[in-house]
Amino acid sequence: MRHLVIGGARSGKSRFAQDLxxxxxxxxxxxVTAEVLDAEMAERVAKHRAERPANWRVVEAPLALPAAIRSEAQAGACVLVDCLTLWLSNIxxxxxDTLPAQLEDLSAAVxxxxxxxxxVSNEVGWSIVPENKLARLFRDEQGRLNQQLARLCDKVTLVAAGLPLHLKTGAAR
Incomplete structure (x- = not known):
């Protein structure tokens, strides 16, 4: 079963996915796809560590997400990816220049x-058009990534204000 959980920043999407x-x-x-590059990110990571069960095995994959999914998503396993948005940003x-191949590889792994x-992924397309080229590219690619994975997933849930809205509850198409 493949389940995509999307939402805005601080929407409750990670908490919802963790509860699942x-x-x-x-x-x-x-x-996890985050990289600790500054003190603020170190604080965020520490907070996430404190909030999740200590017995969960953690794999760090800031760039090698498709390989990590292939390695871990085996029959009977439960794998939580948090988050696709940071992975896309890292790429x-x-x-x-590797983005098209990376996206194809991720789709195949999923x-x-x-x-x-x-x-877990962010929904970033509900705001104003960004003023710079990289931000517009990121917004566009994030939207395309969410669409592609939603097609591959059996379930898709949008979380807003901590409340889940089930967008897709059947088999992948």
Missing amino acids: ALAHSGEVCLI LCTQP ASAQGTLLM
């Missing part, structure tokens, strides 16, 4: 995932 993972009867693997800022795969 907590309901899983077996082990949980959390794939755009460090390896922009399509072949077994077990339970929960993915």
Whole structure:
């Protein structure tokens, strides 16, 4: 079962996805994509660590997300990816020329995932048009990524103000 959880900043999407993972009867693997590059991000990461169960296995994949999904999303497993937005940002800022291949690789990894795969992503297209080229590219690519993964997922949930709105509850198409 593949489940995409989307929402705006501080919408409750990560908490919702974590609650889904907590309901899983077996082990949980959390794939994180954030990189600690400054003190503020270090504080955010520390807060996230304190909020999640200590027995969850954590895999850091700021760039190698498709490989991590292939490795971890096996039958019977529960894998939580948090988040696709940081992964996309990491690719755009460090390896922009590889983006098309990276997106294709991610889609293939998600399509072949077994077990339970929960993915958290930001919905960034509900605001004004960004004033610079990189920000517009990021917004556009994030929207395309969310659309592509929503097609591949069995379930898609939009979280706003901590409340889930189930957009897709059937099989992937």
